[in-house]
Amino acid sequence: MSQITLYNYYRSSTSYRVRIALHYKNIEFKYHPIHLLNNGGEQHQDSYKKLNPMAEVPTLDHKGIHLGQSMAILEYLEEFFPNPPLLPKDIHQRAKIRQFCENINSFLHPISNLKILQYLEKKHNYTTQEKEEWIHHWYAKGLSALETSLKQTAKSCSFGDSFTFADCFLIPLVFTCQRFNVALNSYPILMQINENCQQFDFIKKSHPLTQIDTPESDRRSL
Numbered sequence: 001m002s003q004i005t006l007y008n009y010y011r012s013s014t015s016y017r018v019r020i021a022l023h024y025k026n027i028e029f030k031y032h033p034i035h036l037l038n039n040g041g042e043q044h045q046d047s048y049k050k051l052n053p054m055a056e057v058p059t060l061d062h063k064g065i066h067l068g069q070s071m072a073i074l075e076y077l078e079e080f081f082p083n084p085p086l087l088p089k090d091i092h093q094r095a096k097i098r099q100f101c102e103n104i105n106s107f108l109h110p111i112s113n114l115k116i117l118q119y120l121e122k123k124h125n126y127t128t129q130e131k132e133e134w135i136h137h138w139y140a141k142g143l144s145a146l147e148t149s150l151k152q153t154a155k156s157c158s159f160g161d162s163f164t165f166a167d168c169f170l171i172p173l174v175f176t177c178q179r180f181n182v183a184l185n186s187y188p189i190l191m192q193i194n195e196n197c198q199q200f201d202f203i204k205k206s207h208p209l210t211q212i213d214t215p216e217s218d219r220r221s222l
Contacts, residue, residue, distance in 0.1 A: 007052070144187075156196050
């Protein structure tokens with residue numbers, strides 16, 4: 001029986017990051033879906049907020065220890081289940097990878113976060129088109145910076161030929177861009193890395209459109 005439960009939502013990019021890490025490390029886990037829209041959002045239920053007071057996904061439960069925030073979860077998994085590794089041994093390279101992840105996590109991710117978009121819609125009457133324009137405006141700066149940094153580090157993956165935290169963050173980012181119709185033709189390195197990684201079985205298993213809570217209308221086979 002699995003000692004890990006992942007509370008997550010199929011389309012959540014932060015959940016996607018953690019699923020990638022779990023499958024990459026061949027860690028058995030129980031998938032517990034938390035629907036972010038049904039009944040006002042299941043993440044707001046009192047029972048879930050006891051696990052994650054921020055009322056967000058994902059939440060990792062490992063032997064009764066509950067962790068939120070995808071970066072913290074990935075760091076925990078790397079320390080508790082070090083093989084196969086998602087970080088190199090070189091301290092400078094590790095720092096650069098964490099910087100790359102934080103550029104996505106701190107700048108890009110909040111722009112398309114459900115809570116932010118719901119606020120824009122409810123408080124400022126943003127239409128779907130206006131929300132996409134908001135995302136496109138801010139994503140352009142962040143994606144350009146990522147592409148520039150990848151010129152210095154990328155080979156088949158974001159940092160050389162080894163799959164790392166950086167790729168756990170980059171692949172869900174591309175999925176989010178595609179969801180919101182962000183133009184990606186100006187970022188060939190980023191897109192090539194994403195294409196390279198889509199061939200991995202652990203990526204296929206992690207994909208938002210192959211999960212148990214993926215709606216039938218969106219589902220695709222492995």
